[in-house]
Amino acid sequence: xxxxxxxxxxxxxxxxxxxxxxxxxxxxxxxxxxxxxxxxxxxxxxxxxxxxxxxxxxxxxxxxxxxxxxxxxxxxxxxxxxxxxxxxxxxxxxxxxxxxxxxxxxxxxxxxxxxxxxxxxxxxxxxxxxxxxxxxxxxxxxxxxxxxxxxxxxxxxxxxxxxxxxxxxxxxxxxxxxxxxxxxxxxxxxxxxxxxxxxxxxxxxxxxxxxxxxxxxxxxxxxxxxxxxxxxxxxxxxxxxxxxxxxxxxxxxxxxxxxxxxxxxxxxxxxxxxxxxxxxxxxxxxxxxxxxxxxxxxxxxxx
Amino acid sequence: xxxxxxxxxxxxxxxxxxxxxxxxxxxxxxxxxxxxxxxxxxxxxxxxxxxxxxxxxxxxxxxxxxxxxxxxxxxxxxxxxxxxxxxxxxxxxxxxxxxxxxxxxxxxxxxxxxxxxxxxxxxxxxxxxxxxxxxxxxxxxxxxxxxxxxxxxxxxxxxxxxxxxxxxxxxxxxxxxxxxxxxxxxxxxxxxxxxxxxxxxxxxxxxxxxxxxxxxxxxxxxxxxxxxxxxxxxxxxxxxxxxxxxxxxxxxxxxxxxxxxxxxxxxxxxxxxxxxxxxxxxxxxxxxxxxxxxxxxxxxxxxxxxxxxxxxxxxxxxxxxxxxxxxxxxxxxxxxxxxxxxxxxxxxxxxxxxxxxxxxxxxxxxxxxxxxxxxxxxxxxxxxxxxxxxxxxxxxxxxxxxxxxxxxxxxxxxxxxxxxxxxxxxxxxxxxxxxxxxxxxxxxxxxxxxxxxxxxxxxxxxxxxxxxxxxxxxxxxxxxxxxxxxxxxxxxxxxxxxxxxxxxxxxxxxxxxxxxxxxxxxxxxxxxxxxxxxxxxxxxxxxxxxxxxxxxxxxxxxxxxxxxxxxxxxxxxxxxxxxxxxxxxxxxxxxxxxxxxxxxxxxxxxxxxxxxxxxxxx
Numbered sequence: 029x030x031x032x033x034x035x036x037x038x039x040x041x042x043x044x045x046x047x048x049x050x051x052x053x054x055x056x057x058x059x060x061x062x063x064x065x066x067x068x069x070x071x072x073x074x075x076x077x078x079x080x081x082x083x084x085x086x087x088x089x090x091x092x093x094x095x096x097x098x099x100x101x102x103x104x105x106x107x108x109x110x111x112x113x114x115x116x117x118x119x120x121x122x123x124x125x126x127x128x129x130x131x132x133x134x135x136x137x138x139x140x141x142x143x144x145x146x147x148x149x150x151x152x153x154x155x156x157x158x159x160x161x162x163x164x165x166x167x168x169x170x171x172x173x174x175x176x177x178x179x180x181x182x183x184x185x186x187x188x189x190x191x192x193x194x195x196x197x198x199x200x201x202x203x204x205x206x207x208x209x210x211x212x213x214x215x216x217x218x219x220x221x222x223x224x225x226x227x228x229x230x231x232x233x234x235x236x237x238x239x240x241x242x243x244x245x246x247x248x249x250x251x252x253x254x255x256x257x258x259x260x261x262x263x264x265x266x267x268x269x270x271x272x273x274x275x276x277x278x279x280x281x282x283x284x285x286x287x288x289x290x291x292x293x294x295x296x297x298x299x300x301x302x303x304x305x306x307x308x309x310x311x312x313x314x315x316x317x318x319x320x321x322x323x324x325x326x327x328x329x330x331x
Numbered sequence: 332x333x334x335x336x337x338x339x340x341x342x343x344x345x346x347x348x349x350x351x352x353x354x355x356x357x358x359x360x361x362x363x364x365x366x367x368x369x370x371x372x373x374x375x376x377x378x379x380x381x382x383x384x385x386x387x388x389x390x391x392x393x394x395x396x397x398x399x400x401x402x403x404x405x406x407x408x409x410x411x412x413x414x415x416x417x418x419x420x421x422x423x424x425x426x427x428x429x430x431x432x433x434x435x436x437x438x439x440x441x442x443x444x445x446x447x448x449x450x451x452x453x454x455x456x457x458x459x460x461x462x463x464x465x466x467x468x469x470x471x472x473x474x475x476x477x478x479x480x481x482x483x484x485x486x487x488x489x490x491x492x493x494x495x496x497x498x499x500x501x502x503x504x505x506x507x508x509x510x511x512x513x514x515x516x517x518x519x520x521x522x523x524x525x526x527x528x529x530x531x532x533x534x535x536x537x538x539x540x541x542x543x544x545x546x547x548x549x550x551x552x553x554x555x556x557x558x559x560x561x562x563x564x565x566x567x568x569x570x571x572x573x574x575x576x577x578x579x580x581x582x583x584x585x586x587x588x589x590x591x592x593x594x595x596x597x598x599x600x601x602x603x604x605x606x607x608x609x610x611x612x613x614x615x616x617x618x619x620x621x622x623x624x625x626x627x628x629x630x631x632x633x634x635x636x637x638x639x640x641x642x643x644x645x646x647x648x649x650x651x652x653x654x655x656x657x658x659x660x661x662x663x664x665x666x667x668x669x670x671x672x673x674x675x676x677x678x679x680x681x682x683x684x685x686x687x688x689x690x691x692x693x694x695x696x697x698x699x700x701x702x703x704x705x706x707x708x709x710x711x712x713x714x715x716x717x718x719x720x721x722x723x724x725x726x727x728x729x730x731x732x733x734x735x736x737x738x739x740x741x742x743x744x745x746x747x748x749x750x751x752x753x754x755x756x757x758x759x760x761x762x763x764x765x766x767x768x769x770x771x772x773x774x775x776x777x778x779x780x781x782x783x784x785x786x787x788x789x790x791x792x793x794x795x796x797x798x799x800x801x802x803x804x805x806x807x808x809x810x811x812x813x814x815x816x817x818x819x820x821x822x823x824x825x826x827x828x829x830x831x832x833x834x835x836x837x838x839x840x841x842x843x844x845x846x847x848x849x850x851x852x853x854x855x856x857x858x859x860x861x862x863x864x865x866x867x868x869x870x871x872x873x874x875x876x877x878x879x880x881x882x883x884x885x886x887x888x889x890x891x892x893x894x895x896x897x898x899x900x901x902x903x904x905x906x907x908x909x910x911x912x913x914x915x916x917x918x919x920x921x922x923x924x925x926x927x928x929x930x931x932x933x934x935x936x937x938x939x940x941x942x943x944x945x946x947x948x949x
Contacts, residue, residue, distance in 0.1 A: 218788035219798075222850065225780050226748050226802050227768045240792035 036274070044277040060313075060320035069312025076306040081146050082126025087119040091188025091276040099292040106295035112284050121298045124276035128265070128303075131191050132257035138196030140250050147241075148234045150204065151211035162208065166202035173198040173256075174263060180289030181269040188271035191205060195260050199253050214238050244321030255307045278303055334432040360385035360425075361563030361781075362409060362447075362531045367422035369404050369413055369587075376634040378417055379404050379587045381657070384698075386580075387565035388530070391554070393578030393595065394567045395610070397869040398840075399630055401587040406533045406567045408432075410447050412440045426531055445475040447531040452539055454516035458508040464519050465504025468492075468526055477527050489528040494559075495519070495552050514545035518552065526558050532557070535567045542733035542896070547940035550577050567870060571614050572899070575599055575947035579664065583607050586631050586641035588657070593667030595947035603661065603669035605677050606642045613874035615899035617926060617941055620802070623903050629839050640671065645822020648673055692726030692906050697760065699724045699890045700745070700778070700858050704754035707737070707744050715740055715914040718754070722858065727884055727903040728893040729922070731937075732911035739783070741911070742862045742894045746780040758858070776805045779851035783863040785843035789835040795821070795846050796831030802854045820849045824879060841872035845879070852883065859884070860892045865900065877904055898941050902926060910934045 060066045087094055088105075092115060100110040107118040146165065151160045168176075177194040184190050214220070214240060223233045239246075264270070265279025273280070278299035285295030359511040362385070369379040372596055379401040386392045396402040404413065411431045413419055421891040426446060435440065451457040454895055459467060469481075469487045478484035489499035495518040497503065508516055524532050534553065538546040540871070554577060557564045568574050575595060582592035583606065591604040602608045613625045628645040631637065637644055639654035652672060660668040663678075671677060698721035707715035715737040722728050730801055732738040745756065747767030756763045758777060764770045779802070780790035789798055792881065796817055803813045818828045824845040844864060851859060861880065865873035881904050884891050893905055901908050902922055909919040910931065918931040929935045 218782040218784060219790040221743075221748055221782065222780070222788055222847075223801065224748055224777065225767050225778075226773055226805060227747075227770065228801070228804070235795070239788050241790070 050106075056247065056317065056320055059134055060316040063316045063319065065312045066316030068262055069309045069316060070316075072305045072309030073285065073313060074296070074309070076125065076302050076309065077129065077304065079122065080129045083125055083242060085121030087116075087122040089116040089119040091115065091120045091123040092274065093191065097218070099288045099295075101292060102294070104218050108179065108298060109292050111281070111292075111295040112288065117281075117285075117292075117295045117298060120276040120281060120295075121302070124278045124299060124301065127188075127275065127277050128258065128261050128272060128279060131261060131271070132195070132254060132261045133191045135195035135199065135261070136250065136254045136257045139253055140203050140246075141197025142196070142200040143249075144207050144239070144246065146200065146204040147207025148211055148238055151208045151215050152234060152238065153252075159217070163205070165204050166199045168198060169205075171198075173260060177260065177264055178269070186264075186269040186271060186273070191261060191264060191269070191271060195255075195264075199257060203249055203253060206245055206249045207242060210242040214241045217241075244317075248314050248318040250323060251310050251317060255310040255314065258307055258310070261297075342409065357949075359387070361388040362386050362559075362565075363423075363425040364405075364409070365423045365425070367405065367424065368410055368420045369401070369408065369417050370420040370602045371633055372416055374417045374634075377420075377587055377636070378633050379408075382422070382584075382587075382589050384582055384592060385533070386565060388561040388563050389558050389578055390579045391557055391564040391566050393574030393581040394565055394584060395569070395571055395574050395581060395611075396584030397569060397630060397871060401586040401634060402584045403535055403569045405584070406449075406535050407533060407566055409533050409565060410443050410449055412443075424935060433455070441475070444471055444524075444529070445527045446529055447533065448527065448529040450517075450520050450524045450532065450534045450537045452536045454513065454520040454537070455508065457520055458516060460508050463505050463507055464511070464816060465501075468504075468519070468523055471523055471526055474641050475527055479600055481582060488522075491522040491574070494525065494556060494773075495522045496548070497522065500693045509644055512545075514541055514549065514582055517541060517545075517549055521549070521552060521556070525560065525562070528560055529562055531563045531565070531860070533565045535565070538567065538573060539570075543898075543937060543940045543942075544733065546573070547942070549672060550942070553577065570942070571599075571870065572942040572944050573631075575944045576942040578947075581947075586636055587633065588641060588670065590642065590671070591669040593664065593669075597664055597667045599944055599947045601663075602670045603640075603663045603667070603674040603678055605648050605673075607669070608677060608680070609946065613871045614944060615874075615897070615903040616901040617704045617902055617938070617943060618945070620902050620923070620947045622881070623874035623877050625841075625873075625878060626871040627875070629841075631736055668719050675815060683881070686713070692728065693724045696724050698722055699759055700892070701757045701760075702754065704744070705741075705756060706753045707740055707749065708742075708751045708753075710751075713914070715744070718916060720909060720916070720919075721892050722892060724857075724890055725884075725888050726907065727881075727905045729893045729895060729905035729908040731895060731898060731901055731908055732909060733937075735913070736911040737914040738896075739862055739892045742892060743862050745892065746778060747775075748780070772805050776802075776854045777856050778858045778860065779854075779856040780860045781844075781847050781862065785847050786867065789843055790849050791835050794831065794836075795826075795833050795835070795838070798835075799831070799850045799853050800847060802850060806854050816853055817849075820853045821846075823852070823883070824849045839872075840868050841875060842870060844872075844876050848876075848880070849885070852887070855887075856889070858892065860894070862894045863896065866896070873900075880904065898926070898937060899943075910937070 037113045051236040094114045095116045096104065096106055096114050098110065098112050098114045100106065100114065106116055111117050111120060145160055150161045176198050180190055180194040220233060220237050223237055262279035264275050266283045268283065270277045270280045281299045282296050285292065289296050338559060364385050367379060367382040368377060370377055372572060382405055384392060394402045394405060404417065407413060408419060409424055411434060419432055431442065465488060468491060469484055472478050472484040472487055478487050494497040497515060497518050511519065520537065521608050538549050541549060550573065553564065566574060566578055567835055574775045578595050579596045580593065581595045583604065585606050591598060591602065591607045598607065599611065600610060609626045613626065615623055626645055637654060639656055640658050643649040643653040658670045660670055661673060661674050662668050670936065700722040702718050702720040705718040706713055718741060730738045730741065740749060744752050747770055750765035752765055763774060767775060799817050799820065800813055803816060817831060819829055821828065826842065826845055865876050868876060877900060895901060905922050907920065908922050908925050909916045910933065912933045918925060918934045925934060926938065928934060
């Protein structure tokens with residue numbers, strides 16, 4: 029009761045003083061950017077995203093143009109040789125990033141958006157609805173993400189919207205769990221009670237009082253989920269479920285050229301490196317944000 | 332250091348016999364602190380500066396100060412410890428013949444718990460939840476090699492338990508901390524601190540979270556143990572009344588310096604430092620109604636401390652010379668000194684006791700808020716039983732009770748935050764729906780609520796202006812009108828317009844609570860429910876907030892339900908009081924009558940156990 033209150037008051041004054049003297053205040057992003065891991069992560073992810081965006085504009089050949097013999101080695105104006113059909117590896121690589129990025133970003137948006145909604149509603153409801161929502165999330169969580177996606181692909185066929193839907197919906201429960209966990213203590217704070225006494229609309233309370241106070245975990249979770257989505261979309265393409273099986277796609281390229289890895293490694297290596305650098309990059313950004321947000325939470329006066 | 336030297340430090344002051352009193356007490360202080368200075372690590376900014384005091388064996392020194400004054404830092408220095416981000420930059424802490432600040436890590440570890448022990452603020456957090464209490468007490472003895480063998484140590488543990496008035500049987504020693512009440516946990520903390528018979532014991536607000544009755548028992552135990560074992564105790568507290576009832580001598584800290592120290596009676600009766608005087612004026616008095624005076628401004632934090640006397644910017648008696656240099660200690664009497672150059676003026680200034688500002692209630696009018704047969708449940712358990720309560724227009728009704736008495740539950744139910752209830756609750760004769768969502772806009776506007784903890788009741792992501800503005804949605808006023816009302820109400824609670832753009836973490840606790848009050852008042856309610864609104868605040872801030880509430884109550888003609896555990900505070904603000912115990916109202920009546928002639932046994936006990944400043948001066 030008053031014990032906690034007095035204690036938290038004392039602690040916060042002390043913490044506030046020390047934080048005030050120790051580290052200058054700043055937003056989550058700004059303090060994350062002070063860390064080298066975040067900067068390196070941004071550089072890595074930035075390079076790959078840049079390649080995916082401007083790649084098609086600077087590609088020397090059309091991705092489906094036959095320019096040499098299958099698995100032709102480097103040389104003859106082909107920087108990285110030719111692939112299993114004799115298409116230019118570099119051009120296919122430069123073209124192949126867009127689809128994977130668009131699909132993974134869209135499915136992350138879907139998964140995080142839905143997850144935030146379910147998580148917030150669950151945390152706020154604290155009744156049967158909470159149980160129903162979270163138990164149904166548990167059911168989805170019980171299946172491996174890739175397996176659910178494969179079942180959907182095998183049933184309906186590899187369509188772009190289906191990839192987004194399955195990856196998004198399997199991401200949703202994971203986000204929902206994290207956001208619910210972060211929101212439960214916020215919901216119990218008195219400023220939510222203050223809005224309750226005014227009988228503010230519930231959605232408004234979620235949007236104004238709860239959501240802005242879980243942005244730290246939300247941002248971190250988003251980068252983490254983006255990392256997984258990139259991996260998942262690439263895996264699906266590798267397993268033969270790309271939206272367009274003839275188009276250039278990093279996941280697809282790995283599968284097509286893997287059998288000639290010893291003869292012509294570039295067709296496999298280039299997309300592998302790109303995906304690895306991208307996921308390491310987003311992972312580092314997420315890590316930096318996580319550290320920054322926990323640091324901010326520690327210094328904040330309302331713990 | 333060698334075992335011999337260790338014994339020199341660790342030898343118990345007196346095994347069981349009382350401390351040598353009177354003669355020699357000054358010569359052989361159990362602990363002697365000289366010119367202690369603590370800085371923010373890596374800077375020259377002082378957290379604590381120039382602190383010197385002695386504590387003779389068997390005496391209790393009360394170290395009083397508001398949050399951020401450095402009192403806990405000083406307490407920890409007696410154990411040779413500073414928290415992260417701070418360093419001890421100078422001075423000495425002499426216990427026996429050794430300077431604790433010069434000891435290496437190993438010697439410090441041997442010293443802590445054996446020669447100097449510590450009782451922390453929160454007993455629940457200091458006991459290991461996974462260990463039985465008997466094992467934890469035994470561990471202290473084993474680590475310090477006290478007692479020859481296990482049976483001897485166990486016997487020592489039992490003795491320690493008896494000393495703190497806890498059962499010493501095996502069944503009790505085998506309990507886990509969570510199986511004890513808060514008071515029992517704190518007694519175990521005391522037993523742990525005393526079990527090695529330390530020379531010095533540091534108590535850091537050990538009764539802050541306890542009910543007055545439990546607090547009175549714990550204080551009694553502390554007093555007895557220090558006398559029996561001749562231990563010197565440093566009792567760190569923000570509560571002057573508690574210190575007055577316990578300490579032999581009192582030291583007052585402000586902004587990292589000791590501004591005054593002296594015998595408790597002399598200090599409370601004839602304070603020489605203006606800060607001490609202002610603090611005393613801020614403490615509510617149970618015996619007579621008196622307006623509380625807050626201290627305007629806020630204590631400077633390290634790095635922002637002015638040259639000269641730190642209190643000068645807030646001092647009414649400050650003159651130019653005050654800012655010239657840090658004042659030296661001026662001797663005012665036997666072991667009584669103050670760091671103020673104007674002690675003569677200070678001591679001549681009379682203590683003015685003005686009457687509280689609360690207005691006259693319309694007791695004959697129909698009650699604005701009434702409860703009859705109100706029962707409140709948490710799930711299937713009924714926690715508040717059969718409450719009958721009337722709140723007259725313009726009346727301030729205090730609801731007093733210890734933790735668990737159901738007073739906050741009652742307040743939340745009236746505000747519509749807790750809705751599982753039976754019985755009738757009416758506003759101007761019209762029944763109120765259990766949940767705020769079932770009430771009309773007008774009903775919601777008329778009843779407003781101020782929460783206990785200003786650190787939790789403001790959304791950290793909204794500016795003050797946005798927070799205060801939210802209730803105006805109930806009125807559907809336009810944008811310009813809303814802005815006008817927000818700045819008007821902020822002004823009403825003495826915050827200027829610039830506060831509207833600030834965020835809560837830029838405000839002090841007192842400012843936050845003012846914002847919370849402004850939010851509750853912005854749509855001009857008739858009933859204001861205040862739930863322990865000052866319990867998280869320092870005494871000088873509490874005084875200012877209570878004074879503000881009393882003034883607002885009078886000027887705006889509010890009916891106020893003032894929920895608190897602090898009886899003296901009731902005297903300063905309320906007209907009537909209802910005393911709650913275990914979910915029932917055991918006594919209700921005008922404040923003066925209930926305090927002076929309590930009828931219920933429970934009220935009498937509560938009043939007896941409430942610590943009073945007068946305890947020191949009687």
